[in-house]
Amino acid sequence: MTHHLGGxxxxxxxxxxxAGFVGxxxxxxxxxxPAAEAxxxxxxxxxxxxxVRAMGYLKQLCALGPRVSGSAxxxxxxxxxEEHFKKLGATVTWxxxxxxxxxxxxxxxxxxxxxxxxxxxxxxxxxxxxxxxxPIADQEPDRRKWTEPFVxxxxxxxxxxxxxELGHHLKDMKxxxxxxxxxxxxxxxxxxxxxxxxxxxxxxxxxxxxxxxNRPKHRYVAGVLFDLFAGANPKFAYEKNSLFLAGSVTQxxxxxxxxxxxxxFEARLGVEVLDDHLALNRVGIPTTDIIxxxxxxxxxxxxxxENVSGETMARVSRVVVTWLGRVK
Ligand SMILES: [Zn+2]
Numbered sequence: 001m002t003h004h005l006g007g008x009x010x011x012x013x014x015x016x017x018x019a020g021f022v023g024x025x026x027x028x029x030x031x032x033x034p035a036a037e038a039x040x041x042x043x044x045x046x047x048x049x050x051x052v053r054a055m056g057y058l059k060q061l062c063a064l065g066p067r068v069s070g071s072a073x074x075x076x077x078x079x080x081x082e083e084h085f086k087k088l089g090a091t092v093t094w095x096x097x098x099x100x101x102x103x104x105x106x107x108x109x110x111x112x113x114x115x116x117x118x119x120x121x122x123x124x125x126x127x128x129x130x131x132x133x134x135p136i137a138d139q140e141p142d143r144r145k146w147t148e149p150f151v152x153x154x155x156x157x158x159x160x161x162x163x164x165e166l167g168h169h170l171k172d173m174k175x176x177x178x179x180x181x182x183x184x185x186x187x188x189x190x191x192x193x194x195x196x197x198x199x200x201x202x203x204x205x206x207x208x209x210x211x212x213x214n215r216p217k218h219r220y221v222a223g224v225l226f227d228l229f230a231g232a233n234p235k236f237a238y239e240k241n242s243l244f245l246a247g248s249v250t251q252x253x254x255x256x257x258x259x260x261x262x263x264x265f266e267a268r269l270g271v272e273v274l275d276d277h278l279a280l281n282r283v284g285i286p287t288t289d290i291i292x293x294x295x296x297x298x299x300x301x302x303x304x305x306e307n308v309s310g311e312t313m314a315r316v317s318r319v320v321v322t323w324l325g326r327v328k
Contacts, residue, residue, distance in 0.1 A: 001155070001188070001227050001275045001291060047173075047321050049165050051310030058161035059305050062151040069099075069132045069189040069202070070108030077131065081113055081160065081183065088167045090181075091116040095210065099202040103192040110185040112203045115163070117170045121178030125327055126223035126285065127166070127320070129159025130187030130203065130276055138193045139299035153305045154295055156187065158230035162313050169321070176328050177221065182207065184276050204276035208283040222249045222327060223287030225277040229316055232309045234292035237270025241278060246286035253288060256323045262315055290316065 061080070067073040082092050093114040100107035113131075116124075133152035140146055151157070163181045170179055186202030211220070223246075229236070242250045257265035273291055280287040297303040 001273055047169050047318065049162075049169065049314050049317050051314050053168075054161050054165035054313050055305065055308070055310040057164040058153060058157060058308055061157050061160055062153050062305050066135070066149055066151060067131065067133045067156070068135045069110050069186045074132060074185075077160070078111065078113065081115075081131075081164070084164050085115045085167055085181075088171050090167060090171065091119045095207060097202075097206050099186055099189070099206075101189055101191065101198055103198050108189070110189075110202055110206075112185055112207050113183040115167070115181040115183075116178065117173075117180075118175070118178035122218045123176070124178040124180055124218050124220050125324060126180050126182050126220050126280065126287065127163065127226070127324075128182040128184060128204075128223060128276060128280075128287075129163065129226045130156050130185070131160050131183040132156055132185050132187055132189060132203075134188040134299060135191055136193065137299055137301050137303075138190075140301060145301060148301055150301055151304060152299075153303050153308050154230050155228050155298060155303055158228075158308050158313065159226040162226065162230070162317060165313070166317060166321070173321075173325070175325060177324075178218070179324070180220075187276055200274065201276055201279060204279040208279035208285075211285070212283045220280075220285040222246075223277065223280050223285045224249070224253070224320055225275060225280075225287055225289045225291075226316075227275055227289060227291045228295050228298060229290050229292055230308045230312045231292055231295040231297070232307070232312065234264055234312060235294065236265045236290055236292060237268050239270055239275075239289045239291055240272035241274075241281070242288040243269065245281040246277070246288045249286045250288040252326075253290075253319060253323050256326075257319045260319060260322060262319050264312070264315060265319065290320075 064076045065073045067077045085092050095112040097110055098107045099110050133156050136146040137150040138146050184203030188200060190198045192198045238250055254265045254267050275289050277287040277289045297307050
């Protein structure tokens with residue numbers, strides 16, 4: 001995730017303004033109706049995740065050390081993810097590709113992993129997260145600490161842990177849509193953090209290109225991106241691009257939170273974030289970003305399992321899974 005990127009941010013704003021018009025039109029078509037009513041019944045999927053097990057997965061992933069794209073740690077994580085979801089009976093697909101970072105000499109092997117439940121369903125929802133960790137902890141004031149081992153527990157790991165936990169629940173859930181859990185590689189394979197220097201979002205951009213190019217039989221009707229969401233007491237304002245590019249999905253989820261009396265989701269406009277959801281929105285998959293920009297350990301060595309909350313994971317997933325149960 002990145003924001004305040006000068007030129008790139010300006011591009012995102014223009015895109016948001018154009019595509020946002022469509023999103024708002026769809027919402028406005030039902031004046032006065034809460035978004036939750038517009039997309040489904042009042043059904044509540046009463047899942048409560050096992051927070052101890054979810055935190056266990058988080059610690060297991062962090063114990064692998066950093067999981068930078070193309071590294072040995074990433075390789076171990078990929079094996080762990082594949083084994084976990086195959087055991088649960090899901091279909092695991094690797095989307096392999098190569099990418100070269102601007103500040104690096106050699107290209108590196110990357111892979112998105114797509115875990116499908118009800119793979120035959122043509123209407124599908126994406127729940128996604130990046131699963132690479134940043135090579136440098138560049139929010140550390142002392143520059144010498146940037147290159148110390150950085151496990152990035154909330155940023156790029158909490159989403160993986162939550163999905164591993166959700167796998168236990170998704171496999172038996174009765175839904176109107178199929179679900180793909182998508183793990184994006186190369187979200188922040190960043191060695192030069194200066195604005196406009198290194199490139200973000202290799203994985204999500206590759207995924208979006210393939211979706212557009214291959215025109216698969218299935219259609220993604222909505223997406224939810226989980227990023228930096230699992231700290232203690234997070235606040236989720238509407239992320240600006242999400243609201244403009246994926247207005248309906250965003251409002252549906254926030255309305256579901258309100259209905260469930262979940263105050264972490266605040267119906268107010270937050271700042272704009274450039275993140276993996278932009279590539280998906282560009283190819284017509286309306287995708288919202290659940291992100292807490294005030295996480296104090298962001299890109300610091302203190303982003304460790306102690307600063308991630310199982311309770312937050314449970315509360316966020318209760319909202320999203322209830323929403324998921326209503327998608328038609
Ligand atoms: Zn990050």
